[in-house]
Amino acid sequence: MKLPIACEQIAIDLQRILQVLLNYLANAIKFTPEGGTITLNTRLASCLDEAQTLPLGDADQSFPTDPTSQFIVLSVRDTGIGIPLNQQHLLFQMFQQIDGGFYRSQEGTGLGLVLSKRLVGLHKGRVSFSSTPEIGSTFSAWLPLV
Numbered sequence: 001m002k003l004p005i006a007c008e009q010i011a012i013d014l015q016r017i018l019q020v021l022l023n024y025l026a027n028a029i030k031f032t033p034e035g036g037t038i039t040l041n042t043r044l045a046s047c048l049d050e051a052q053t054l055p056l057g058d059a060d061q062s063f064p065t066d067p068t069s070q071f072i073v074l075s076v077r078d079t080g081i082g083i084p085l086n087q088q089h090l091l092f093q094m095f096q097q098i099d100g101g102f103y104r105s106q107e108g109t110g111l112g113l114v115l116s117k118r119l120v121g122l123h124k125g126r127v128s129f130s131s132t133p134e135i136g137s138t139f140s141a142w143l144p145l146v
Helices: 005-009 014-031 085-090 101-105 112-122
Strands: 038-046 070-078 126-132 136-144
Touching: 014 038, 014 070, 014 112, 014 136, 112 126, 112 136
Parallel strands: none
Antiparallel strands: 038 070, 070 136, 126 136
16 A cells, blocks of 8 residues: 555554554455455545545544645445445444345444444544445545644
């Protein structure tokens, strides 16, 4: 993974952020069929550049919204089975898993994304995702630069 040059300006607990990435990667591996692709990406973003795609978060999180605020965005993208739109609201709820044959056949506690969101929030960041059934999903952690 190649990190952008400005990363020396980020204050993180590396072990916790690695746990977030491992949670994202574990889900991508679990839900991507053989022959699919999983990509780990890093990029710099600003509120100004990303006005249409800023992540949503809890109202109590202190998330920089100044147009010049800078973030490093860590993303895991897969070409897996995707998540049905009518079940995406369950993703960040404790002990919840997506219903459906293939989803239910996969083991898990339903805590990985919840813990990831919490860990990113403790870094004053937010998480985002996009998913299209039969196309794949992208999960991202937005971490503010200091």
